[in-house]
Amino acid sequence: DARVTQTPRHKVTEMGQEVTMRCQPILGHNTVFWYRQTMMQGLELLAYFRNRAPLDDSGMPKDRFSAEMPDATLATLKIQPSEPRDSAVYFCASGADRVDRDGYTFGSGTRLTVV
């Protein structure tokens, strides 16, 4: 089965440190999403890309978060500097053109803890 791969699975870091999360979308998928999941807020959309171009990052705190797709096989989400309130599970999802039929495939997430 094709999978979305996220690394690392777990990350514990100190406040103020830079955090980089990586995502390898499914080969051939041209849309990539970054979501953040917490108990209080549920799944929040942070950013999404189509054909590697950023389409919407309005859900992302711009002062500390950045999302990029350096190539079609890699999406990154960076937090600098990290804060305790950034603690959450971060999911990457990818999809092809027929997303209304086939939906998105999610990775297993990166559980981030900022202490």
Added chain:
Amino acid sequence: TQLLEQSPQFLSIQEGENLTVYCNSSSVFSSLQWYRQEPGEGPVLLVTVVTGGEVKKLKRLTFQFGDARKDSSLHITAAQTGDTGLYLCAGRYNQGGKLIFGQGTELSVKP
């Protein structure tokens, strides 16, 4: 702000019971999806509905899209312990647009 309201937030039932989860919005969806998420994993797609009034069945799960395409429901018949998990609805307000998730329904089915 486009909101997707899901209810109930928590549901604890006995094996064999039936249940319904609701997903509502004040805006019209171009499509709506239901996902199921297990602990430590990402959401997994169950179904997509596109046409108003559409009904889809997946074994004991029945999904309905409202005629006006503003609401949807998930009905589970004779729930089993394996149905335990977080059920999420997610809607798109225009084709190719971003996918917005509801808060989710945490279902616990007890033996």
